[in-house]
Amino acid sequence: MTIFTFDSVGLTIGDSAILRSVSFGMAAGEIVTIVGPNGSGKSTLLRLLIGSIAPSGGRITRQAGLRIGYVPQKLALDPTLPMTVDRLLSLRRRVRRARMAQALEEAGVPGLEQRQISALSGGQLQRVLLARALLGEPDLLVLDEATQGLDQPGVAAFYRQIERVRQEHGCGVLMVSHDLHVVMSASDRVICLNGHICCQGTPQHVVSAPEYRALFGEGTGGALALYSHHHDHPHDHKDDQKEHAQ
Known part of the structure; x- marks a missing residue:
C-alpha cells in the first residue's frame, strides 16, 4: 500500500529552483533514505x-489519515532551561506515564523520564526525540539528519534501533542522512537527490550508479561495509526501476 506520492513536485523560491519535477512514492513499512x-533539497523535500511548506x-x-512522526536534526532549546524528559514528551499532549515509559523503551532509552534534557548525551537526546515521535503511533517516521553529531558507533546503533522500531510498529521510515557508510545498507531503497532525482533503487544499485559516483566519488564503493540490513518481507521496486530507466 502506497502511503504517499510525489508527482512532478517542484519548488521555486524567487529565481531559484530548489526542487524540479520530483516523483516518487513510499510503501507501508519501507525504509527509504x-x-x-x-543544498540538494533534501530537508526541503521533507518539509x-x-x-x-507548499510546492510551487x-x-x-498522502494516504488518508496518515500519521507522521518527525525527528529533527536537533532540538532548539536553551541548554540552561531546566526541563526533564517527561516534561518534553508532554509538551504537545498529555501522555500517560505508562505510554511514556513504553515509548522510551521502544526508542532504546528506558527509565530517563526524570533526567534533565541538558544532562543527556547526543545519542540519548536523539532517542528521546524518537520516543516523542513514536507517541503519536506514526504510520511514517521522518528523520532529518537525526544522527548529526553522533560518533560512528552511535550512528550505527541508532539505525539498528530504527530497524527494530520498523519491525515492531510496521511504520515506514523516510530518512535524510550524510552517513553514507551506514545508511546505504540500512535502507530498502535509496534516492539520490540533487535538485532532482538523479537515481534511485536498492542500495547496491545506487552505489554503483554513475550519477551517484559523480556526486560522492569513487570511494563510495565501500559504503555498504559497516552495517548490513536484512529483512524477511519483500518490497517490489519494479515501478521504481522502470521510472529510473525512463
Whole structure:
C-alpha cells in the first residue's frame, strides 16, 4: 500500500529552483533514505512532505489519515532551561506515564523520564526525540539528519534501533542522512537527490550508479561495509526501476 506520492513536485523560491519535477512514492513499512550533497533539497523535500511548506508545482498525495512522526536534526532549546524528559514528551499532549515509559523503551532509552534534557548525551537526546515521535503511533517516521553529531558507533546503533522500531510498529521510515557508510545498507531503497532525482533503487544499485559516483566519488564503493540490513518481507521496486530507466 502506497502511503504517499510525489508527482512532478517542484519548488521555486524567487529565481531559484530548489526542487524540479520530483516523483516518487513510499510503501507501508519501507525504509527509504534520501542522500545528496549540501543544498540538494533534501530537508526541503521533507518539509514539503510534512506540509510545513507548499510546492510551487506538481502534487503531493498522502494516504488518508496518515500519521507522521518527525525527528529533527536537533532540538532548539536553551541548554540552561531546566526541563526533564517527561516534561518534553508532554509538551504537545498529555501522555500517560505508562505510554511514556513504553515509548522510551521502544526508542532504546528506558527509565530517563526524570533526567534533565541538558544532562543527556547526543545519542540519548536523539532517542528521546524518537520516543516523542513514536507517541503519536506514526504510520511514517521522518528523520532529518537525526544522527548529526553522533560518533560512528552511535550512528550505527541508532539505525539498528530504527530497524527494530520498523519491525515492531510496521511504520515506514523516510530518512535524510550524510552517513553514507551506514545508511546505504540500512535502507530498502535509496534516492539520490540533487535538485532532482538523479537515481534511485536498492542500495547496491545506487552505489554503483554513475550519477551517484559523480556526486560522492569513487570511494563510495565501500559504503555498504559497516552495517548490513536484512529483512524477511519483500518490497517490489519494479515501478521504481522502470521510472529510473525512463
